[in-house]
Amino acid sequence: MGKAEPPARRRLFRVQRSAGDGSAQIRTGPFSCKRVFASLPHMERGVAKVLGGDPKGNNFLYTNGKSVIIRNIENPAIADVYTEHPHQVIVAKYAPSGFYIASGDVSGKIRIWDTTQKEHLLKYEYQPFGGKIKDISWTEDSKRIAVVGEGREKFGAVFLWDTGSSVGEIVGHSKIINTVDIKQTRPYRLVTGSDDNCTTFLEGPPFKFKCTMSDHSRFVNCVRFSPDGNRYASAGADGQIFLYDGKSGDKLGTLGGEKAHDGGIYAVSWSADSTQLISASGDKTVKLWDVGSGTAVTTFNLGSDVLDQQLGCLWQKNHLLSVSLSGFINYLDKNNPDRPLRTIKGHTKSIQCLTVHNADGRLNIYSGSHDGHINILHGENDEILGKGHSNLVSKMMVDDADRLVTCSMDDTVRYTDLSKREYSSNEGLSVQLVLLKDKKKLFTLDSLGYEPEAAAVHPGGGTVAVGGADGKVRLYSVQGNTLKDDGKVLDVQGPVTDMSYSKDGAFLAVTDEKKVVTVFTVADGYTEKNEFYGHHAKVVCLSWSPDNEHFATGGMDMMVYVWTVSNPDKRIKIPDTHRLHHVSGLAWLDANTLVTTSHDACVKQWTLKI
Structure with missing residues (x-):
């Protein structure tokens, strides 16, 4: 995808890397750091x-x-x-x-x-x-x-x-x-x-x-x-x-x-x-x-x-x-x-998560930090106004109504109307598994018997997958306003750290503490398609490409891998993505552009040749 670099420029990139100590932002290989949104x-x-x-x-x-x-x-x-x-x-x-x-x-x-x-x-x-x-x-x-x-x-x-x-x-x-x-x-x-x-x-x-x-x-x-x-x-x-x-x-x-x-x-x-x-x-x-x-x-x-x-x-x-x-x-x-x-504007504290949203053909990057601050990137930095979260923002996404849904360690979920860019309502969370719809708490599951670490909702809306600290993924059906345990359990190599369905709902990818990424095929009753190895330390985040054929993972080893679903050996490795800290969040702007965040309070934009 995209034109090949001319030979002279490829040579320049090689010289840059060999002369330096690894801190150059443009490197050889099928990727380059296009932009740094500095702290x-x-x-x-x-x-x-x-x-x-x-x-x-x-x-x-x-x-x-x-x-x-x-x-x-x-x-x-x-x-x-x-x-x-x-x-x-x-x-x-x-x-x-x-x-x-x-x-x-x-x-x-x-x-x-x-x-x-x-x-x-x-x-x-x-x-x-x-x-x-x-x-x-x-x-x-x-x-x-x-x-x-x-x-x-x-x-x-x-x-x-x-x-x-x-x-x-x-x-x-x-x-x-x-x-x-x-x-x-x-x-x-x-x-x-x-x-x-x-x-x-x-x-x-x-x-x-x-x-x-x-x-x-x-x-x-x-x-x-x-x-x-x-x-x-x-x-x-x-x-x-x-x-x-x-x-x-x-x-x-x-x-x-x-x-x-x-x-x-x-x-x-x-x-x-x-x-x-x-x-x-x-x-x-x-x-x-x-x-x-x-x-x-x-x-x-x-x-x-x-x-x-x-x-x-x-x-x-x-x-x-x-x-x-x-x-x-x-x-x-x-x-x-x-x-x-x-x-x-921007972040002064470590960034924990991010998401990308297309608003009227304009891509905005939303990032949440350790101090509860939420930032908007659209060429320049901006912020959401009003009184926001009082603690670490752990996860965020944009729902079908163009509201930014953020989950925080302050035990609240907030819905923010992106057209107003002002914090709005919040729901208190003190239980373990909650089904929310249209800002309303519909159903809660208590006394789960395991510690949930991550969850993903199938794009079709009928299934919820929950990953536990016990290294198991449990599937639940959304029936009206309730969650029903399907009794189906998927095994992965270690405690689950993150999980996500592909955009088309065909695959479920799960990352774990044992440095493994497991991909399941949904249509085949969640049979295991492939395991992906490469990270040297715990894998903490993942994000699917819009093409549904690739996904990226970030680990405690400061590396990002871009994987090909059908071929675990075909991958792009981005070492030292953020040199001082692990990669805390990933999102795709398009099939060739990846955004990463870290505890260095910076956001980086990467161009990939897949």
């Missing part, structure tokens, strides 16, 4: 989020879990994900050259990696101290790096990027250091801000402590030099922004007088011409400041909910970005401060 930044209340900017102005950076996400600032749907850290990554920053990114994790590891190749080859790795790295800054020649955070013996270090040799000592603080910046013009200066309410000023290189400033009355969350190096700003949990001379460290004044914001300030970012800066605050606003007069030119109001607190910001070319506690990324509009130009 949002991981956010914590009261903790600043650092956004990194590409010196060329094209991309911006943030972190979520063990991933560093690179997004195109003009078109954030274009994204790349770096997944080589073994621990949670906190911060990532471009080198001023644009050729490398330095990223730091909770263990104190710094990885410096290439940005020009898709494989993002590792250049150097260092451990400047043992503990969480909270901020990173490069010198303008891309040769020295300062890192700060929650070290045990020390809270910061400055070193040469290519040898790791120290080029000074960051001292002067009694508590963890939250933020660091280096002046991008010579003579170099370095400034830090800490939980001890102080900032320190260092001259160098090699960097030596010069003085401490104790102007803030609470934690210092962010320090940033202006691009021309003439000034630097410090922002704190006390809602104040102080300005200092970039060369001497002398205090010049404040922004906004006594207080710049009504809440704590988590981030500041300067304009390219050094005359203005933006500040992000827990008071749910971002302010645009004229530095010369010390006054706010514009106040951007981002909402009234706790999740609208602003914990990070970035000024890049003409784009003013801020990050809400919800993880949403806001593109601020100077002409309309009460409404962002656009808001990038």
Whole structure:
């Protein structure tokens, strides 16, 4: 299906894979990763989020879990994900050259990696101290790096990027250091801000402590030099922004007088011409400041909910970005401060399930996450409004009335009218097997004598198959408003993890904990057609292709297999589908396009040559 790749391009794909470490998104073989719908930044209340900017102005950076996400600032749907850290990554920053990114994790590891190749080859790795790295800054020649955070013996270090040799000592603080910046013009200066309410000023290189400033009355969350190096700003949990001379460290004044914001300030970012800066605050606003007069030119109001607190910001070319506690990324509009130009939505927590629905010829992808959030993908991310599930969304599908039916660990099933995109009614679930129709609970089966793990309804509506933790599948007949046990039991190799009928109802596929997929032929009284082997760990999800001849399975081994019903040996293997976590959900957009989800909070779209 589809045209073959030209030989030259096939060769390029082979070179890409052999040169890299497996992290390339385009690989050889009958599949390619067409698109990544990236996760949002991981956010914590009261903790600043650092956004990194590409010196060329094209991309911006943030972190979520063990991933560093690179997004195109003009078109954030274009994204790349770096997944080589073994621990949670906190911060990532471009080198001023644009050729490398330095990223730091909770263990104190710094990885410096290439940005020009898709494989993002590792250049150097260092451990400047043992503990969480909270901020990173490069010198303008891309040769020295300062890192700060929650070290045990020390809270910061400055070193040469290519040898790791120290080029000074960051001292002067009694508590963890939250933020660091280096002046991008010579003579170099370095400034830090800490939980001890102080900032320190260092001259160098090699960097030596010069003085401490104790102007803030609470934690210092962010320090940033202006691009021309003439000034630097410090922002704190006390809602104040102080300005200092970039060369001497002398205090010049404040922004906004006594207080710049009504809440704590988590981030500041300067304009390219050094005359203005933006500040992000827990008071749910971002302010645009004229530095010369010390006054706010514009106040951007981002909402009234706790999740609208602003914990990070970035000024890049003409784009003013801020990050809400919800993880949403806001593109601020100077002409309309009460409404962002656009808001990038998505998931911040692990995705558990997904489904695909064709609405008037337009394919929408619905995904549900660990925190009960449901997202809609249709080119850009969107969300369902209102009060939704309060816990993990475990399964979802769209019914004949175009309602999204979602089942959650909060013991409810919800029916959501997709035309309104607003949460509607829910049914409580406290029993084991329930027959629902038209939002009504028709029938319940209690005291089953086994633990049901998965269920599937035949497309004809007359049969329900229920898979148990005992490795058996039981068949029930739908008779009016009741379920009747047919007394028929199908055996599989282990505890059932997922099951589904083919679209035409001809086959039932069952996955289990013993790494096996079993397919039964419905018309032959559910005789076993084939068993499919290949996964190295428990198989957790499956989805049938619209052609009814192929189905995909995802496992704890991070692999996806695309199987051919009539020939178990004919298969497509997609290794490292999501490099850090198992595949949690699968759905087909069409017979050649597969969508996968995982605990990395990303959605990936794959093109297959079947």
